[in-house]
Structures are given as C-alpha cells and as structure tokens.
Amino acid sequence: xxxxxxxxxxxxxxxxxxxxxxxxxxxxxxxxxxxxxxxxxxxxxxxxxxxxxxxxxxxxxxxxxxxxxxxxxxxxxxxxxxxxxxxxxxxxxxxxxxxxxxxxxxxxxxxxxxxxxxxxxxxxxxxxxxxxxxxxxxxxxxxxxxxxxxxxxxxxxxxxxxxxxxxxxxxxxxxxxxxxxxxxxxxxxxxxxxxxxxxxxxxxxxxxxxxxxxxxxxxxxxxxxxxxxxxxxxxxxxxxxxxxxxxxxxxxxxxxxxxxxxxxxxxxxxxxxxxxxxxxxxxxxxxxxxxxxxxxxxxxxxxxxxxxxxxxxxxxxxxxxxxxxxxxxxxxxxxxxxxxxxxxxxxxxxxxxxxxxxxxxxxxxxxxxxxxxxxxxxxxxxxxxxxxxxxxxxxxxxxxxx
Ligand SMILES: [Zn+2]
Numbered sequence: 001x002x003x004x005x006x007x008x009x010x011x012x013x014x015x016x017x018x019x020x021x022x023x024x025x026x027x028x029x030x031x032x033x034x035x036x037x038x039x040x041x042x043x044x045x046x047x048x049x050x051x052x053x054x055x056x057x058x059x060x061x062x063x064x065x066x067x068x069x070x071x072x073x074x075x076x077x078x079x080x081x082x083x084x085x086x087x088x089x090x091x092x093x094x095x096x097x098x099x100x101x102x103x104x105x106x107x108x109x110x111x112x113x114x115x116x117x118x119x120x121x122x123x124x125x126x127x128x129x130x131x132x133x134x135x136x137x138x139x140x141x142x143x144x145x146x147x148x149x150x151x152x153x154x155x156x157x158x159x160x161x162x163x164x165x166x167x168x169x170x171x172x173x174x175x176x177x178x179x180x181x182x183x184x185x186x187x188x189x190x191x192x193x194x195x196x197x198x199x200x201x202x203x204x205x206x207x208x209x210x211x212x213x214x215x216x217x218x219x220x221x222x223x224x225x226x227x228x229x230x231x232x233x234x235x236x237x238x239x240x241x242x243x244x245x246x247x248x249x250x251x252x253x254x255x256x257x258x259x260x261x262x263x264x265x266x267x268x269x270x271x272x273x274x275x276x277x278x279x280x281x282x283x284x285x286x287x288x289x290x291x292x293x294x295x296x297x298x299x300x301x302x303x304x305x306x307x308x309x310x311x312x313x314x315x316x317x318x319x320x321x322x323x324x325x326x327x328x329x330x331x332x333x334x335x336x337x338x339x340x341x342x343x344x345x346x347x348x349x350x351x352x353x354x355x356x357x358x359x360x361x362x363x364x365x366x367x368x369x370x371x372x373x374x375x376x377x378x379x380x381x382x383x384x385x386x387x388x389x390x391x392x393x394x395x396x397x398x399x400x401x402x
Contacts, residue, residue, distance in 0.1 A: 002057040004031065006067055014059075016051040023047035026059065030071050035063040073103045077344070082107040088304055090116065092345035110308040117305040121153040121293045122160045128282050130291040133162035136251035137291075140242050141168040141196070143185030145314030146257035149302045150294055152309050154255065155192045157293075168194050169245055171238045172201045188310075197245070204241040208372050208392065210400050217400050222321050226394045230322030231329075236391040240374045243288055252289060259294045259302055260347045264336035267354050269329070274381045278364055280351040286366060286375040296347060298340070371401060 002014045002025065016025045022045065023033045033047035036059040040049065051057065061067060077091050086107035094102050108116065125131050139154065141147045151168055158166070168189045170182065189196035201214045210217060214237060221230040239256075246254055263280050270277035278285070281295035294302065307313050324330075339346060358364060366375040369389035376389050386393060395401045 002051060002059070004029070004036070004059045004061075006061045007064060008068075010068065016053070018053075020051055021047065022049050022051060022057075022059075025051060030074050031059070031061075031067065035061055035065075035067070037062055069101070073101045076103040077105050080105045080107055088113050088300070093343055094345055094348075110304060113301060114305050114308045117149070117297055117301055118153050118156045120296050121150075122157045124281060124293050124296055125157065125161055125291075128291075130255075130282055130293055131161050131164050131253070133164070135162075135164040135253050136246075136249065137164050137166050137253045137255055138242060138246040138249070138251045139166060139168045139255045140238070140257070141170050141185045141189065142173070142257075143170065143179070143181030143183070143188070144257075145303055145306050146259060146262075146294065146299075148184065148188055148257075148314075149297075149306045149309075150255065150257040151188060151192065151194065153297075153305070154293060155194060165251070166194055167249060167251060168196045169199050169242055170196070171199045171204075171241055173238070197249075199241050199245045203244065204237050207240055207244050208237060208395060208401065210395070211402050212400050217395070218320070218322060220400075221394075221398060224398050226398060227322070228326040229390075229394050231325060233391045233394060234320075234322060236374065236389070240372050243286075243374070246288060252287075253291055254288055255291045255293060257294055258292050260296060260298050260340065261333060261336045263292065263295055264339065264347055264350060265329070265332040267350055268332045268335055268339075270354075272332075275379050276358060276364060276377060277354055278377065279355045279358075286368070295351060299337075371396075 002016055004012045004014055014025055014029055022038050026033050026036065026047070038045050038047070038049070038057060038059045040052075040055050040057050045057075073093060077093065080089060087110055088108045089105050090108055090113075091105045092103070094104075096102050131137065137154075139147070139151055141151055154166065158164075168185070170185045173179070173182070186196055204210070204214050208214075212220070218230055218234055221227060221233065226233075242254060246252075267277055267280075269275070281292035283290045297305075303314055364377060366377055367384070367387070368374070369376055369392055370387040371392040372389060374389045374391075376384070378384050388396065392401065
C-alpha cells in the first residue's frame with residue numbers, strides 16, 4: 001500500500017504499477033519528488049526506490065503549498081470529454097486577479113486550430129504593432145515548417161493588417177542544393193504569389209570577408225575547439241546576410257519563424273546566464289526591426305497548421321553535425337517544452353515580464369561589429385575586449401577571415 005499524506009493530513013492511496021519507482025508513481029500524480037519524504041515500513045527511501053507490492057509506504061508532504069488545489073487544476077485541464085478524439089487541445093493555466101489559479105482547455109479540430117493560429121498571428125501583429133502601413137518586411141524562409149507556416153499565416157493575415165510589402169528570402173545555405181526544404185520554399189512562395197529571392201552564399205562571404213566558401217567553413221569548424229559554436233555561426237551568418245539583403249532591398253523589418261519554445265528557450269538561457277534578452281516579439285536592432293509573429297504559437301500548432309494548409313506533415317531533414325550542439329542549448333529547449341506542459345500559456349506572462357524587466361534598468365544599446373556590421377548587444381556581466389562580434393572572433397581565430 002502506498003499512501004500520500006498532505007499537510008492537512010488528507011490521505012490518498014496511490015496505486016503503483018508493477019516495477020514502478022517512487023518518482024514515477026509520484027510524477028503520474030503530479031506530486032514532485034522534492035516535496036515528500038517517503039518511508040517504507042518506517043524507513044526512508046529515495047525516489048529511485050522500486051516499489052514492492054507487499055510493503056507499506058507513506059509519502060508525507062514536507063512543503064507548505066496547497067498541492068490539492070494545484071493537482072485539481074491539472075485535473076480540470078485533463079478533464080475534457082472531447083479531448084481524446086481531437087487532434088489538439090489548447091490549454092491555458094493562468095492566475096486570477098485575486099491570486100487563484102484558473103484552467104481552461106478546448107479541444108480543436110484541424111480547421112479550428114488553423115483559424116486559431118491565423119488569429120493569433122493577426123492579434124500578435126496588432127497588439128505589438130509588428131507591422132505598420134508601408135513597411136517592407138523580409139521573411140526569412142528556409143522552407144522548414146516554422147518559416148513556411150509563418151509565410152502561410154502572414155499571407156492569410158494580410159487582409160487584417162495595414163498594407164505592407166512582403167518579401168520572402170531564402171538563404172543559400174550549406175546544403176540548399178540538395179535540401180528538399182529549399183525546393184519547398186520556392187514552390188510555396190510561388191503558390192502564394194509572394195515575391196521570393198535567394199540570398200546567395202557569396203553575399204555572406206562578402207559581408208564576412210571570408211577567405212573560404214561558407215559551405216566549407218562550417219564543416220571545417222567541426223574539427224576545431226569551436227565545434228560547439230558552429231551552429232551559432234551558421235545562424236549568425238544567415239541572419240546577417242538577410243539583414244544586408246533587407247537593407248539593399250529597402251526593407252525595414254525582418255520576420256523570423258521563431259515560435260513559443262524557441263523564445264522561451266532564449267529567455268531561460270538569458271535568465272540562467274544573466275544575459276539581457278531584448279524585447280519579444282518586437283525588437284529594434286540597429287536600423288532594422290525584428291518581429292516574431294509566431295511568439296504565441298506553439299510548435300505543435302505550427303506542425304498541425306502546416307498539415308491542414310498543405311496536406312503534408314513537415315518534412316524532417318536530418319540535422320547537420322553542428323545542429324546537434326551545443327547541448328546546453330538543447331537542454332533549454334527541452335526545459336521550455338517541459339515548462340509549457342506544466343504551465344500551458346506561461347509565455348504570456350514570461351515575455352511581458354522579460355520586456356518589463358529592462359524598462360526601468362537601462363536602455364539596451366548596441367555596438368557594431370567592425371567586420372560583418374552586425375549589431376552586438378554588450379552584456380553588463382561580460383566586458384567587450386574587441387570590436388568584433390562573437391562569430392567574427394571565432395572566424396578570425398580559425399583562419400577564415402584574413
Ligand atoms: Zn561580426
């Protein structure tokens with residue numbers, strides 16, 4: 001018998017599965033292992049203990065919080081009759097003004113979900129003034145599910161937004177010639193009647209003053225001590241090339257397909273390192289304004305939206321060697337997903353708080369990299385000892401910039 005006793009001495013019998021460990025049983029009942037002392041026949045056991053059916057267990061809550069109320073909120077979220085036959089359930093856990101917890105869950109069929117995604121994009125654009133009359137917007141279109149869905153949703157949102165020029169730009173990436181995503185990008189833009197350009201790798205080589213083709217630089221970096229930075233350099237060179245392309249085309253805004261998990265992962269990273277993270281979903285960087293219209297759209301919603309709009313689930317390309325690293329970044333993404341399962345809708349408070357955090361402190365001011373021209377956000381904790389951005393420092397030290 002396994003009993004759980006809270007601070008009010010309420011007693012509940014939990015039923016372990018065969019061979020189940022203490023932490024697994026507690027997790028199934030939304031009880032954190034860290035909140036209980038577990039006794040087996042009067043002796044303490046750890047959460048990794050495998051439960052024996054013929055022993056007596058008591059897990060006593062040592063925390064002061066009202067776990068009964070919190071568990072009931074999760075029950076409410078899960079207790080949705082039509083959920084088991086729906087492809088998606090939109091959940092939200094929020095706080096009321098009096099500090100009580102509120103839970104909502106709505107089952108959605110694919111057409112409803114698509115409508116929700118498009119409405120969320122429109123509302124995000126309106127609420128945060130992401131697009132203004134006469135703007136020129138460069139949409140970074142890799143052809144993957146995120147940027148493709150962004151293009152689909154923005155294209156659908158146009159009639160609700162001020163008039164703006166929309167230009168999709170695909171960076172001629174390391175593997176673009178063979179990548180199905182690349183092909184998908186041009187087909188999609190064409191089918192939507194949206195202007196589409198390729199930003200060439202040679203433009204990146206020009207901007208970064210590289211002495212080696214970019215497609216050789218990234219794999220070569222994998223054999224250096226900078227291997228775990230290769231992914232950041234890949235992203236940085238892509239982003240910077242898109243920026244220069246935007247300026248050449250007279251476009252003043254850049255939209256990227258970062259979704260809720262991407263942005264929560266970034267905020268967690270900033271939180272844990274003490275680094276400043278600029279505003280979400282709109283940030284002014286140098287002369288350009290970056291916008292993230294998918295900030296409040298979840299990854300799964302994007303995939304299902306893509307399925308509904310195109311009839312296809314996203315193609316998954318195998319990650320490049322450098323895309324599997326660094327592991328700390330992977331871990332932030334993983335945590336971002338876990339957090340969303342425990343606190344669906346947390347991004348609403350989290351992003352607002354992130355934006356507010358800096359308001360009273362200091363204005364974010366950027367410096368410019370003397371090699372690639374990218375904007376650098378100097379961090380209060382890390383003094384800048386060079387006028388190069390991190391990517392250009394590594395490219396110089398690895399001999400790819402003369
Ligand atoms: Zn640079």
